[in-house]
Amino acid sequence: MSEITVTRRPHVADQAPALVSVIAPPLLGALTPLLEPGLAALTAAATVAGSAAFAAHYVGHIPDRVLDATGLRDVLHAQRSTLLGSSLLTSMAAVPGALLGPVYADALMAGILDPVSVSGLVSAAWWSAWATLTYKLRPALAARKIRVPALASGVPAASGPGGLYKIWADHISSSETGAHPGQHLVGVQDTGHMWEGLIEAPQGKPVNVSAEAVGSAYRVPAVCVSFTPGHHPGEQYVTVLRTPPAELDPNTMEGRWARLVRPKVMPGTHLQDAQTDPATGGWVAWVVADDDVPAVPVPDRKQLVGALHSAMTLVDYQPHASNPRKGKIRIMEKNPLEDGVPFPGPQVLEPSNGGYIAIGRGVSGRVARLQLFDPTLGAQHVFIAGVTGSGKGGVVQIVALAAHLAGMAIIYADPKGSSNPDVETMAAYSATGNDTIKSLRVAYALLQHRIKESARLGRKNFKATPTCPWVMVIVDETHMITDPSTDEGKEAVFILDKIAALGRNLGMTLLIVNQAVNADKLGGSTAMRMNVIQGGALVMLRTDSAQSNLVTVDGFEGIDPGAIPAAWSAEDEHLVWSDDIPINDPKRTYGLGYVGSPGEPVQMMRSWILESAAPHIRHDRIAWPQDWPAWDDRHDIAEIPVNGDDDTMSAASSGGSSGQYAPPLARALKAPAEPTADAAVLAVLNDALGLEVPKSDIVTLTGINEKTLSNTLTALVKNGTIERVTPGVYRKNS
Structure with missing residues (x-):
């Protein structure tokens, strides 16, 4: 290996203590005897204390925190032997000088001129020790030229502060060949995969060392070099990675994100803790906002999938429930939901203590849950949105079966007349087809009764009992019964508005099932949509893309329900068609969508596949609201339209419902x-x-x-x- 000559200039952090070590012994030895006796004694005592301190440091008895507080730990460690020798020589000159006066100082300092005397021998020994000390400190006292091995191109610097200092001095701070003369490196700490140090500029000048210059000197990409401000413009911390970060490797998830997603889809973000996902055979990672970005931007799911060169069913992004600076990205080799999620059995539908039921499974392997009731807050409404064939009937069947097995009384309304026969079977009261409004009238009369009972009993929170159970009002294909151009449609909108607004505290869950969440599909009632979705549970299956703009529930930002495919993509479409190409029937994405409920993360999920709930229905345990004395008159009540004038009054002040309709619970x-x-x-x-x-x-x-x-x-x-x-x-x- 060839050698080159380089000039090694000491840094002030090394030079200052070296100068003190050389000057202190003769200076204090000559001046101490000339001082006033008290001051001379104090100086002598100080030199003794200094010798003791440096001796303790030499044997490693000074705590690290004390050395760190000086800011010169590396220098004190490097010069520990010379500092101890200098302090001993100083004490040897100052202490006797303070006691014996100038005579001793003269003998020690000039005794070398008479080498045959005792004082001459002592003086010679003292000056020899001082000369040895000075010789050892010469690298820290003045610039010197040295021969070092030349660094081969492309070979990174050797580890350890020595090699790092040398390269910096040669290529950065050198006044002759350096890119940034006078900007020295001190306090280097080398941890193997990276090293850190402090850059100090000449007084009056700021640090202006570039990442490109450091990268060139140490043969690493500029992106591996980062800077952090110091205490003033004249200093700056530098960190150099020996191995490029993962985001520079196109074969890593971080590299793909930095190259494909960060520039246009989610600027100001990076990945953390990227790792393989055993549930999907792909990758999972946290998406984290950069330090100068306050929150992770909401991605457009189509653009995100396109940037990752993937498919809609193979990418899942979840915003963090409480931290706006984080989200979770999952890129799958195969979606684990593609093969379907068979219904495990009625045991999975048992509500938790908080009223949560599992309706399916998410791509992460975690069950997908929604909340039917809260023991403290009351009933929780549910909205299920999805076009025909998306699987909403299956979700309704699962939710209704869970309610039935939990002892809830079900009131079922189905304008279509054939949506879910099993739900009709487990209902305490049902009306279908043209009679659908009857179910809503019965539900509203029950609501009126519970309002009056709550006021009479002074009941603040609803507590379910076997005779006063939770009630679930299921309205299938809601848009078919909420046509505002008809009297029954207006009546239905009014009743549903009141149940949505007042039912929570009265133990009445409203389950709206519709193809979309548009207000015009709910009789124009934005209040109904808000009361059901906000704070309740939302199951969004495949539906119109515009629905994503109407949902303001946390976690649904950026979800495009219109982008959920009707079938799992088996293979790419052939460019040129031929009758010889076999056609594989695609599997349907029945039940695939997203579910959100208070306290639950919004994730891609698929509902349990349950062809029929009939085998699990407990016909001997179909609950009904025994707390309502008029239950036996339900068929009569169902025939009486809910109508009235346009006067309104506050439900809070009257103890009853507000609005323009009031059904008579009993005829005059x-x-x-x-x-x-x-x-x-x-x-x-x-x-x-x-x-x-x-x-x-x-x-x-x-x-x-x-x-x-x-x-x-x-x-x-x-x-x-x-x-x-x-x-x-x-x-x-x-």
């Missing part, structure tokens, strides 16, 4: 109660005991409408009171 002149549908049917069949009676005859004899009669006959057959001989023909059991 109530006619004698008519027999219930069950009693009317049994009366007809009792009269024809043992005979088979067609359904058409039962309709004629009882006057019950077709839908109510069908429900009644089904219930009587299930409990064994009557039997169905053939379709449409019934007989009373003896």
